[in-house]
Amino acid sequence: MKGWDGLVSSALLGTDRRPAHFEELPEHIQERLGDGNLLDAAALATVYKRAGRKPLRELEPLPAAPGEDRPLPRPVAIRRLAAMLGGFQTSALGEWLRAADARGWGVPPEHLPALADYARHRAEYRPLVMAAAGRRARWLADLNPEWRYLHAAVAESNDPEMWTHGNTIQRRTWLRAIRSQDPAAAREALAEVWPTESAATRVDFLSLLADGLSLLDEDFLESALDDRSREVRRGAARLLARLPGSQYGERMTERLHSHLTSTQGVLAVDLPRRIAQSMERDGLDSQNPEGIGKRAWWFLQIVANTPLSAMETAWLKTAVEGCAPEVLQAGWTEAAIRESSEEWARALLRAESSTGDRSPAELLRLLPADEWARAVDVLRQTVDVAELVGGLPVPWPPSLATMILDQLAKVGTNRAWARLASITARAAPPDVLNHPITREPTGEEDTWRRRLVETLTFRSEMYEELS
């Protein structure tokens, strides 16, 4: 404003030294000022300035995010989402997002910043948050560098620059995406840079070939068995063992036959006396872990890596000569998990076999879900139920959840059941959430029973609100 700076410099130096001049001030101020002093003039000018403020011009509004929004669920559902983001029953957040997405609901946009922050360090939430953000995902990703993951990975990864000049994470993303679209192209791209990559990167990138694995990859993986790095050799062996019809499988089958024969209703085992170089090349570990002898360990690994098609489930009921049957059972468990064999898993569980280092849950999950309840009921005699069901994917089938809740309803509040209750509270499927246990009194104390009922009720209300 005209004349204002003059007032400020008079005020700074003092009117004794620099008397104030008012001639430069706007006329309106001079008229009203009369014989007023510097402070009177400054007061008038201050209000004059404030009143004369103009809107900003030449601003460029952000471009609008294109697309349509989904309809929003009811206000109660939105309030529950806000409560979870505020720290109440937050572990059900992913379930809310999945359920809302499945029913076609959108997420109120004001909660997206909190969700995007939440998923920043929790990769498993990212696809959910991307779906929730809808048309706003990329728009928000441009606003906050910390939310860059909201950019759809596929769109970015088509750029070969990502592979040739990106950082490790970007290159990994690129390779993973290409592998799912064109497995051969991914393998060739990897083979091209193979000799110059570090061992850690080779191990990491090699593991991505698990997706879309086929016999076309065999030559590359065979050559990786001669890699400088032991970890790379192991990784290649693991992949080859998962490849039906491979030469690797044939080599293992040959080894098995030279150490195990089925004669006269007996499995005769002749444990290896030494570990050949060719065996080590195929990823067999010469060093035995604690609790098992060297030779038994070598044999166990041969069994574990032999194609199941070369073996028979009937062997589970056959007498064993020459080694402890548990060695064979542990090997078959590994093989069943490697090949995801429902038949072998069922047979091993039925025979109450030793599962070695593995949890029986890893076999259990290979069975169809509707068999779980029955299998758990049998296994509970010998195995800790919480450990068994804790390894199963959620949500459980209704039969399993109902069976466990029925049991929990009967056992009072003994602390021994707390872990099973806490697992079940999260794993019970939507149509079991109103199990009779939720209508029984829980008492005022903070027991596992009370927390179980609270969580089941919370989830039940959540689904109700989203329906």
Next chain:
Amino acid sequence: MGLWDVERVLGLAPDAASAKAGQGLARGEKWTESGASERAIWGLCQGSGKQPYQTAVELSGPAYKCSCPSRKFPCKHALGLLLLWTAGEVRSADEPEWVTTWLDQRAARADRPERKPGEVADPIAAQQRASRRTDRVSSGMAELKGWLDDQVRVGLGGFDQRAYTELSRLAARMVDAQAPGVAGAVRRAAAVVGRGHGWPGELLEELSLIHLIVSAHDRLSELPPSLADTVQTRIGWTIETARVAVEGEKVEDDWLVLGRVIEPDDRLTVRRVWLRGATTGRLGLLLSFAAAGRPLDPLPARPGEYVPGALSFYPGALPMRALLTQTAPRLPAPQPTGLTAHQALKSYVESVAADPWNERWPLVLQDVRPARHGDGWALVDADGDGLEILPGWDVLKLLAVSAGDPITVSGEWNRAGLRPMTCWHGERPVIL
């Protein structure tokens, strides 16, 4: 009167710390000249000062009197004395004069009939109090005027060295002069000093507006009554809520809650709830205060809802602050209509014309879109005119709701920018 048990005494403590401190004082050696009569107990307790504190408890109330400066009620001395008494360590004695006087005064007050709201207990005494205060304020204003004139005469240059201590001293003087409003203005001026290159100009603005209060106070009797009320309010005269409820201008409407701003502070949390009448279009402000860590009173409705009721406005040239008497349950409200940036600034100018000291103003902006503005953000209306958002305010929620589309936003405007309070996502209000 029989002795009380310890639990009953501790049950009177305002908090755990007081209870503990009281127990520490429940020892005979801490007290002198203690005694008990049928109706009261009393004693002298040596504190940190030279004079011992005089503590007395009337047992029927119970009511407490203590000369200590504590704001706890009852204070630790009263609790300590009671505990000492429950232990049987306070002997019967004749009431000393200071106890008798206090008890008699209480008895006399209790005999008086209940007052109606707004009615003054003792008109003559109240008038005397008011006139004493007027004198103190006047002498405070005279002192401030002299100080301001001196500053301008010798210059604000070099002020950044001495400003803080000098302005703080001055603010304290204004509190003594019972002009807390002016004290606050002086503190705000102190905060400007040395901040950024433009601080001398900012300081001159602040000081000139304080000068304006002082000059207006000089001519209080010549001002229109409503403006005189505004000046009084700015100086820091408070008006009893009971009087506002009875005498204040009343406007009935369905009041849309435009939003609320909460300013937490170390000592006092302030909440401003801004309202707009659905039919009258009148704006109103509900102020609430709470000591740090204490809850504020509940909101009459959520932002974006109507609360049907009557506002009783505090007097002034720009009547904004009001008391709400709710007459019906809150209701959902549609998305409000709003202003362009140009109209919004115009409404603020009108408020400044009525009250030149007005700092905050509620705005509803319609069809605005977010835009970058320097390091910060602004909201741009359909004409391309923009208002800046308060620097440093977290805009991400607002941006996520808008996604670049035009939206309606309510906010609190001050010179630094708009502080958004509520925005509307379609018909759905979103609290920011």
